[in-house]
Amino acid sequence: xxxxxxxxxxxxxxxxxxxxxxxxxxxxxxxxxxxxxxxxxxxxxxxxxxxxxxxxxxxxxxxxxxxxxxxxxxxxxxxxxxxxxxxxxxxxxxxxxxxxxxxxxxxxx
Amino acid sequence: xxxxxxxxxxxxxxxxxxxxxxxxxxxxxxxxxxxxxxxxxxxxxxxxxxxxxxxxxxxxxxxxxxxxxxxxxxxxxxxxxxxxxxxxxxxxxxxxxxxxxxxxxxxxxxxxxxx
Numbered sequence: 519x520x521x522x523x524x525x526x527x528x529x530x531x532x533x534x535x536x537x538x539x540x541x542x543x544x545x546x547x548x549x550x551x552x553x554x555x556x557x558x559x560x561x562x563x564x565x566x567x568x569x570x571x572x573x574x575x576x577x578x579x580x581x582x583x584x585x586x587x588x589x590x591x592x593x594x595x596x597x598x599x600x601x602x603x604x605x606x607x608x609x610x611x612x613x614x615x616x617x618x619x620x621x622x623x624x625x626x627x
Numbered sequence: 628x629x630x631x632x633x634x635x636x637x638x639x640x641x642x643x644x645x646x647x648x649x650x651x652x653x654x655x656x657x658x659x660x661x662x663x664x665x666x667x668x669x670x671x672x673x674x675x676x677x678x679x680x681x682x683x684x685x686x687x688x689x690x691x692x693x694x695x696x697x698x699x700x701x702x703x704x705x706x707x708x709x710x711x712x713x714x715x716x717x718x719x720x721x722x723x724x725x726x727x728x729x730x731x732x733x734x735x736x737x738x739x740x741x742x
Contacts, residue, residue: 550729
């Protein structure tokens with residue numbers, strides 16, 4: 519199976535900071551992309567899908583760069599409640615989604 | 628939105644016993660479900676892909692005779708951990724694929740502790 523790579527972090531940022539994560543994927547035929555959030559001892563939950571044109575949901579912005587084969591997640595004005603692990607998921611079209619290892623974010627007061 | 632329900636959420640059992648975990652898609656039909664295992668502070672590890680009406684596809688290193696998967700209907704997949712041992716203690720999570728969008732919906736997870 520092709521690889522999906524994420525910097526595991528942790529990213530340790532103060533409240534109000536802007537933080538960005540990248541996720542690279544190796545299969546150029548990948549078709550759909552997602553960011554999930556996983557809190558400690560909980561199941562992952564969809565944060566947002568990533569569209570070719572980029573998309574924004576409040577403080578969160580996701581972008582896709584097909585040429586360089588990466589997706590990004592930008593979090594503005596970080597809150598304490600944003601502390602979690604952020605998982606990048608790439609679907610190659612075979613419908614077996616591939617997960618990155620996750621990036622840990624810690625937002626401190 | 629789509630909901631996937633997993634049961635039980637927590638189970639403690641004695642070494643050598645078998646434990647069954649159920650994963651149900653509540654408002655959509657899931658021809659494909661996935662079973663993951665996650666150890667503390669580690670990433671999700673795909674164990675197997677469960678396909679309705681056919682045998683599951685197991686990832687390398689996952690013993691199919693130990694982790695029995697049955698996907699007998701479009702809304703239910705079960706994972707049975709047979710002859711459980713303490714090293715099988717982990718967080719088991721199922722997910723179902725919403726056809727067309729590629730989006731995964733996760734069950735709440737089952738925390739297994741084998742004494």
